[in-house]
Amino acid sequence: MNNETVNIVRVAMIGDIVGSHGLETLTVKLPVLIKEHNLNFVTVNGENAAEGFGITEREYKLIIQAGVDVITSGNHVWEKREFWSFLENEKNILRPANYPPSVPGAGFARIEKGGVNWIVINLQGREFINAIDCPFMRFDSIVNEQKDVAKPQIIIVDFHAESSREKEAFAYHADGRASLIACTHTHVQTADERILPKGSAYITDIGMTGITDSVIGMDIKICQERFRKQVQYQMKPAVSIEQGQLQGIIAEIDADTGTAVSVKRIA
Template sequence: MRILFIGDVVGRAGRAILSSELPKLRAAFALDLVIVNGENAAGGFGITESICQEFLDAGADCVTLGNHAFDQREALVFIERQPRLIRPANYPKGAPGRGANLIETRTGARALVVNLLGRVFLDAMDDPFAAIERELDACPLGLGCDAAVIDFHAEATSEKQAFGWFVDGRASLVVGTHTHAPTADARILPAGTAYMSDAGMTGDYDSVIGMEKDEPVRRFTTKLPAGRFEPASGPATLCGVAVETNAQGLAVRVAPVRIGGKLAPARPDFWG
């Protein structure tokens, strides 16, 4: 299976490059599964129903979220009727929506997609390690699904790495999101799980993690807010990770993806 995961889409600039590039990527590389993290898509904070549909129309099979999942209040409602929008599975009991779903790909394969929140330097949610045990026990790789992708939305690289080792051999891909800076550690762990500490953001890198520079710099230097954070609106880079799996659902190839904008380009050579 050919899988493309696209990191946190930030604001209008991120949405524009996703809408432009994803249909071309989907067609050129015969992608089986595309997952997009959309938790910063609406002005940098949360997602709306129309934006979620925009991503699905562009070629995403599902959209994951994170700590800004419900910043747009309408998400509390429409997530219940949109099964392809996935919020963190370790939200407390009673949260609307779902933290995992079995997605049927265009080729008829079944992909388990799970979203989880880390607990280091973020508002503490339920234990993500216990949550993924439940999800993988309910839908084991190779039996319940043909691929399993985990979006681990977390601040601390140590927590992300520990999580990757925890599920090695039981998932196709563990990819970190949230920090908005692509890491250089895409690799396949010994038991066959592809791992990358952070996919990076899909947005304007002439910024501070996707936001116009002046307000973050001001807050760091004066400790005083003077305005709202606004998404940077320059040319964006689409960032993510590409994975190819075998018949058992384990990774055989992994590579970063970077298209457009300020960062050096990267495309998986194993896709031609």
């Protein structure tokens, strides 16, 4: 493809930051990644940034300073009560859009950057997780509300869900309307990144940002005890002298059509 005649933009979506090691990994590695790949837009899932559960103003500021445009989240985003007013007031941090409207925070954001209207939508699945509103219908209604937004317009989705089949079903529902559908929540990166028939880039899980020698970023021993004894010991992020791993996905998108032209994992 000839990049001189096609308006190609590059977007990265980064997996859940787990605790202070995850945060440190992000602040060290993301600025390098942005430069190396000439990234135009970056999202990060921040639901586990504050010692594994939720996010506070401190983590919010460090994540944004690292070069992130929008922080997405999921079921853990409300764990730190003191952050709720921040969720209400800041436009560049999201909670899943299909929770009841009275829940603090917004579920999508529209950011004008580099001559492109970036629409970031955060949704959560319902299989094996909270029984909230339908993410398929909520996606349709948000896309419909944004249809008159000036072009070029790029829609990207963080679909936070437990079930792989729900993630794939949603991806084919959104195919051709979103440019990139990146799923989160299970923290284990999948190797199924691809461009769907109508032009959306997709992956079932982008992974996480934290210590790899862990159970989904958490302390191995505590997780084992939870399973062995069936007692809900409080999980804590894994610690290590090794640096953490930053995982996610990078897609190249034709800004004029919204079609993804390439997709690759950050692993």
